Amino acid sequence: MSTETGAATLPGGGAGQVKRGNRRARNTRPEGLPGTKHGRLRTVLAHAAVVLAAAIFATPIVYAFFTALKPNTEVFSMPPRLIGSELRWSNFAEVFAYGPFAKYIFNSFFVATAGTLVVLVVSTTAGYAFGRLRWPGRDVVFVLFLATLMVPQEVVVVPMFIVMQWFGWVDTYQSLIFPFAFTAFGTFLMRQFFRGIPYELDEAAKVDGASAVRTFLQIILPLAKSAVAVLAVFTFLAFWNSYLWPLITVVDYQSHGTLPIGLASFSGQHGTRWDLQMAAAIISMIPTTIIVIALQKHLVKGIATAGLGGR
Template sequence: MSTETLTRSVPAATRSAEASPATRTGRSSTPAQKARLVMAHVAIYVAALIFVSPIVYAFFSALKPNSEMFSMPPTLVGSEIRWSNFIEVFNYGPFLTYIGNSFLVAVLGTAVTIIVSTMAGYAFGRLRWKGRDTVFILFLATMMVPAEVLVIPMFQVMQWFDWVNTYQALVLPFAFGAFGTFLMRQFFRGIPYELEEAARIDGAGPIRTFLQIIIPLAKSSIAVLTVFSFLSFWNSYLWPLIVTVDYNTLGTLPVGLASFSGLTGTRWDLQMAAAIISMVPTTVLIIALQKHLVKGIAMAGLGGR
């Protein structure tokens, strides 16, 4: 068959599509699509500016003299820049102790939460046992109970265990929540069962399968749970305020921030500086786990079988 015959047998539309540069490099955007893209970027920048502006204002307020915090008309920058406010925070009270306690409680609480949530999520999501779904629904129902309602019963339990004014009371009561279990269960249900079947054929039991197969696949979801748990413990105020007696020894950072308000007035400049300092660890954590956060949030919502 001649080359001319082959050329005629190919549809004209196919030849034009193959010859079209737009087909080889991807379809070009229309003006309407470009306009929507620009509007989307503008909306993102405006939303980011709205969310960042309070933090920027708080930072510059931390550099103002206390007498100019509520000056009218309001100004972003004070008459002088007082970097010494960040140093005076540590001289005003045991602020280093507050930071150390918050860091210890947040790290221990996050570690316990991850261990408990991954194991419970695996039991609810992968193992088959009688009454599993009913128990899980009851477990999820605890999320509808406000934490403020549980404060008094939990405080009584801490008294029974003689744990009032201890680190155990600050860490354990909120380390067994349903949110982490639900998050991990949703991710585990999206993992193909064929992986477990292959591991079982190779002689792996449930514990080995959980540690060597399931957990390595759940790094992104564990990163999401780590951030949420760390933020929850780091920002907790009501429970440490109630269960702690000696604030100078066991006080956490949110309780320490409240100490800048007293009978003699409020040191707003130092309180703003302390708030900016308290944001540093959580900001670093979120930046460090940013990629895993995006991936984990996207994958944790996938349903399985």
């Protein structure tokens, strides 16, 4: 008791000073952390920068939307005006009456979906083979495979068209899907993500008697949902926006034309319907916008974690 009393009644109130000092230490925060004055200022500036960047990127889209509502004679009026003399919502309906635009949308959606599925299957399996399995010459083959990324598309379109002629695939859906379904980008992305997953999971699966295929399907692939979502979005956008290759391999635009070709069809010998072209462009952005919004959480996580493996 005497010891405890002595500790509580130190001369000069030492115990109370220690408690007050500890309380002040807890209440003191380094400059720039959340909750401090400088931290709140940095948060406000960061949000202001994000809003400014969003406004800059959204300006062309907003202008294109209001241009789609203008009469065609007022698209290039001087001085430029954001809103025309009237809002012609009928332009969006007239797009489908101008040509087989619904067929273009179906073709693009079918080609982009099928191409994305093929790319996901090829890239995940190839990425697993390059990133998790050990076999002779693996790194050399991967470097050669990765070197194909340095070849521009314009260089390979002629050889690919000749190959499509050999297969009899010119002016078919196969020619729009398969030539770009085996690119090295998806394989590289999935390989880097797979290399970041602990190898102890493979060893534990082997102990339990799981084969390499079962390990891939039941253990590794479920952990790569975010990377698969990133690859799916990038691939879908690439197929959706592809213009050069469909322009070369498609002969009957009415049957196998895609959206980029459909957008170009509004420009003809008798002039260009800029109002309908802008309306068609706005319509073509709806599916991709929905996909990006739906997979936003996986996109952020996948971009933040993909490529961190280095084993």
